Amino acid sequence: MTSTPALRQGEYPSAAPRLVVRTVELQHDVQLMDLLPRDGATVWTRRGEGFIGIGEAVRFDASGPTRFEDAVAWWEDLVAAAAVRDEVSAPGTGLVGFGSFAFASTPGDSSLVVPNVVVGRRSGKSWLTTVAVEPALPLVPRLDTLAEAAAPVERPNDVSFADGALTGTEWVGVVADAVKRINAGELDKVVLARDLLAELDAPLDLRWPLNRLAEQYPACWTYSVRGLFGATPEMLVRLEDGLVTSRVLAGTIRRSDDDAHDLALAASLARSSKDLEEHEYAVRSVAEALDAHCTSINVPESPFVLHLPNVMHLATDIAGVVSDDSSSLQLAAALHPSAAVCGTPTPVALSLIAELEQMDRGRYAGPVGWLDAAGNGEWGIALRCAEVSPSDPSRLRLFAGCGIVADSVPDSELAETQAKLVPIRDALET
Numbered sequence: 001m002t003s004t005p006a007l008r009q010g011e012y013p014s015a016a017p018r019l020v021v022r023t024v025e026l027q028h029d030v031q032l033m034d035l036l037p038r039d040g041a042t043v044w045t046r047r048g049e050g051f052i053g054i055g056e057a058v059r060f061d062a063s064g065p066t067r068f069e070d071a072v073a074w075w076e077d078l079v080a081a082a083a084v085r086d087e088v089s090a091p092g093t094g095l096v097g098f099g100s101f102a103f104a105s106t107p108g109d110s111s112l113v114v115p116n117v118v119v120g121r122r123s124g125k126s127w128l129t130t131v132a133v134e135p136a137l138p139l140v141p142r143l144d145t146l147a148e149a150a151a152p153v154e155r156p157n158d159v160s161f162a163d164g165a166l167t168g169t170e171w172v173g174v175v176a177d178a179v180k181r182i183n184a185g186e187l188d189k190v191v192l193a194r195d196l197l198a199e200l201d202a203p204l205d206l207r208w209p210l211n212r213l214a215e216q217y218p219a220c221w222t223y224s225v226r227g228l229f230g231a232t233p234e235m236l237v238r239l240e241d242g243l244v245t246s247r248v249l250a251g252t253i254r255r256s257d258d259d260a261h262d263l264a265l266a267a268s269l270a271r272s273s274k275d276l277e278e279h280e281y282a283v284r285s286v287a288e289a290l291d292a293h294c295t296s297i298n299v300p301e302s303p304f305v306l307h308l309p310n311v312m313h314l315a316t317d318i319a320g321v322v323s324d325d326s327s328s329l330q331l332a333a334a335l336h337p338s339a340a341v342c343g344t345p346t347p348v349a350l351s352l353i354a355e356l357e358q359m360d361r362g363r364y365a366g367p368v369g370w371l372d373a374a375g376n377g378e379w380g381i382a383l384r385c386a387e388v389s390p391s392d393p394s395r396l397r398l399f400a401g402c403g404i405v406a407d408s409v410p411d412s413e414l415a416e417t418q419a420k421l422v423p424i425r426d427a428l429e430t
């Protein structure tokens with residue numbers, strides 16, 4: 001498969017590379033995760049549907065405050081120049097890009113990738129898209145050769161975890177500082193995160209945690225883009241044929257091992273004024289940002305409780321009809337950072353995060369997802385994730401954070417981060 005060197009912001013020639021793209025329907029059903037090669041792939045999947053992407057036809061790397069608009073401009077040029085033969089013509093067929101964006105404007109490290117091969121599956125239909133950079137022609141792989149390339153999955157042998165930027169105790173102190181600043185009237189809500197380091201005795205075979213996450217967290221979107229992988233329960237924005245939806249989460253309670261007790265916990269979460277307040281900030285930030293791009297937004301009056309195997313969240317599904325020609329990536333840019341991962345007011349929360357967390361979030365809590373040439377796409381928030389070190393594939397950083405409001409109890413917030421780290425820790429260990 002051919003691949004071109006990655007282009008950086010400001011480096012790409014004014015004439016975008018001309019891609020030759022071909023999508024064909026597959027006559028038999030596929031198991032996406034069975035097609036993943038050992039040496040990494042792009043993944044976006046939920047309940048067996050979605051995509052896997054192999055190789056890299058072109059990639060755009062961006063950073064800084066203009067990372068989204070630069071990626072949007074690059075994508076528009078790419079779409080305008082591409083020669084596409086699409087025999088399926090549905091959202092996610094033809095030219096598709098996969099992206100992962102840094103949470104913060106600095107230092108930042110964001111990418112949009114077009115794989116050489118994309119296999120997609122949706123509503124019982126499967127398709128294969130191949131991409132080449134002219135003058136090369138797309139190599140149409142046989143799926144059985146892809147499956148053969150998928151060598152047996154290697155299970156991690158030995159994993160050890162260590163504190164990241166701060167110890168648990170130090171982080172509790174930081175949360176206590178944030179509560180004081182909230183009570184002093186500086187801001188209403190801030191989302192504080194911490195990182196954990198993982199070291200394996202050999203380079204990680206990403207297929208191992210990806211398979212675990214997809215199996216164990218079917219309500220979440222399992223993703224992997226350039227070494228950032230996880231299973232997120234939060235959909236920042238989905239755009240399909242003009243209809244926009246968003247799943248906002250904020251307000252969390254840990255699950256017990258007892259289903260009856262969990263029901264009582266879910267009821268207490270739905271009544272908790274602290275969690276409802278935290279949730280309201282997040283819903284409002286998304287609804288206000290979408291309002292500028294939509295007509296007839298529907299925001300349910302009260303949240304429902306989303307049950308995941310490790311935690312339960314207050315959740316609100318917002319829907320609207322887009323009134324301008326924004327693509328899903330432009331909407332994601334408009335919504336980021338929502339108060340679910342940043343706080344209220346946004347600029348104050350952003351600077352408090354930079355001051356208190358003492359770490360670079362990287363692409364954690366940034367948008368991760370895909371878009372097609374028509375602008376359709378899905379952008380989740382990169383949560384419940386780990387980032388593989390680009391220089392050493394046996395080292396990873398894991399992340400988790402919590403919304404802090406006036407009534408937050410620092411020790412409970414630490415316990416909440418531990419519960420949120422369970423999916424990714426288990427996926428590396430079991």
Ligand SMILES: C=C(O[C@@H]1C=C(C(=O)O)C=C[C@H]1O)C(=O)O
Pocket residue numbers: 191193234249250251252313340341383384399400401402403404420
């Ligand atoms: C920040 C994270 O999660 C976010 C914060 C939540 C909360 O504070 O209750 C809940 C879901 C997410 O919006 C994370 O998982 O790292």
